[in-house]
Amino acid sequence: MDALNKKIYFADNVEHKTFVEQIINGMYDWVRVIDINDNIIFANDSMSKALGKNLIGEKCYEAIGKSEPCENCTSRKAVFEGTIQSKEEIIGDKIFSVMSSPIRDENGKITSVVEVLRDITEMKKMQKKILEHNKKLQSELNMARRLQCSLLPKELPRDKIDFSYVYRPCEAIGGDFLDIFKIDKDHIGIYIADVSGHGVPASMLTVFLRSSINKRTLSPAEALNQLYKEFNRDYYDQELYITVFYAIIDTKNKSITYSNAGHNASPILFNHESQRFDILRIPGVPISDWIDNPGYTEKSISIAKGDRLFMYTDGIVELRNNKSEQFGEERLLNILLGEKLSPAITLDRIIDAAMEFANIKNFNKIIDDITMALLEVI
Structure with missing residues (x-):
């Protein structure tokens, strides 16, 4: 290389070094370079000004007010392991994240460490x-x-029926709800509901539902019509809505009268001995502000000793396996019509089968509320 080229090379090199220093000195973060003997050989302006002294030549630990090396020194670890190391360090009344990166010469030998300290106080x-x-x-x-x-049922009317339920919200509080209660000595009311969404807003509507539904009338359709009007008076223009299936069991005349406000998980009335089952489908709009007059209707069906009524929300049947197949109504029916077990054990059997189908080991992984109830006429 001739003299002219050497001059240009050195000028470019100095100019490049100055430019890099300007960049580092312009950083808000503290930057320093430490040799393998813990001596500071460079510190940017931010660090020098913050600590109020010239740091060049000081030991890295003395510069931050310590009398001996840090117990978990990332710089020494960076030199020893040859990899980037990080930690948090308290300096004065501030907390810093420290990132230490090894610097190598042209032969790959580690000669120093660059530390970047960011104030994360x-x-x-x-x-x-x-x-x-x-x-x-x-x-x-x-x-x-x-x-x-x-608010869930505690004292269940077991003198004429056997009853069990499962209530498992997917969050701390859920949008599913159910209740069973005596209307009079011959009638028992039972409903299951699913509020759109989850969490606090949905749970507030379950409280509204329990406190507002008419538990005196013997007409489920009338109770739902009244609930619809009350919802529109108190929750008008709300995006949330409630689906409700409401049934009244006449224990004297052995019948069930039922009505539906948009609950798509239709209850199943079945009998193990005869293997008969009826899916209690009936149309109806959810409790909402969608239309002015929902016009709920009701149906009645006879029941006999040994008949069972299964009520549920869609969380159980919509569980999917790795092929994106739903657990579905058919698998549910196969369990219900299979071995006759107590209502409580039957519900546990359904949950176990659904979770096995969906390959779910932990119930916390379920993304929808699961609520089920099983009632047997005795």
Whole structure:
């Protein structure tokens, strides 16, 4: 290389070095270079100004107010392992994330380490606030869950029927709900409901449902018509809606009268001995503000001793396997009409079969609420 070319090369090299230093000195983050003996050989302006001194020649740990090397020194680890290392470090009243990267010469030998220290104090404060807020929110959700569960049936009318149910929301609180209650000495009311969505808004509507449905009338259609009007008075223009199947069991005359407000998981009335089953389908719009007059209707069907009524929400039948097949109504019927077990064990059998079908090991992985009820005439 002649003298002119050498001059141009050195000029370009110096100019490039100055440009890189300008970039590093313009960074908000602290940047320093440490040799393999813990000596600082470069520190950018941000770090020098913040610590109020010239750091060149100081030991890396002395520069941040320590008398001996850090116990978890990432720079030494970066030199030893030859890989990028990271940690958090408290310097004064601030918290920094530290990233240490080895620097190699042209032969690949590690000669020093570059450290980038980013002030994450405010981020840590924000994280703490978020954790505290989430803890408070979780506590409130747990309280809401206990409240919602307290509204589920406790004292079941078992003198003329055997009854069991499963209520498993996919979140802390759910949009499914059911209730069973005595209307008078000869009539038992039972309904199952599914609110669109999940979480707090849906759970609030389950509270509305329980407190608003007419538990005195012997007409399910009348009860749903009244519920529809009350919903539109209190929840007008809300995007949420409720599907409800409501049945009244006449234990004296052995019949079930039922009506439906858009609940697509139609209950199943069946008998093990005869293997007879009836799917109680009846049209009806959900409890919503979709139309002015829903005009709910009702039907009646005779029942006998040993008959069972299965009510459910769509969470169980819509579980899918790895082929995207739904668990479906047919598999449900096969279990219901199979071996006769107690209502509680039958419901457990359904859940086990559905989770096995969908290859779900943990119930927390289910993405929809699951609610089922099984009633037997005795």
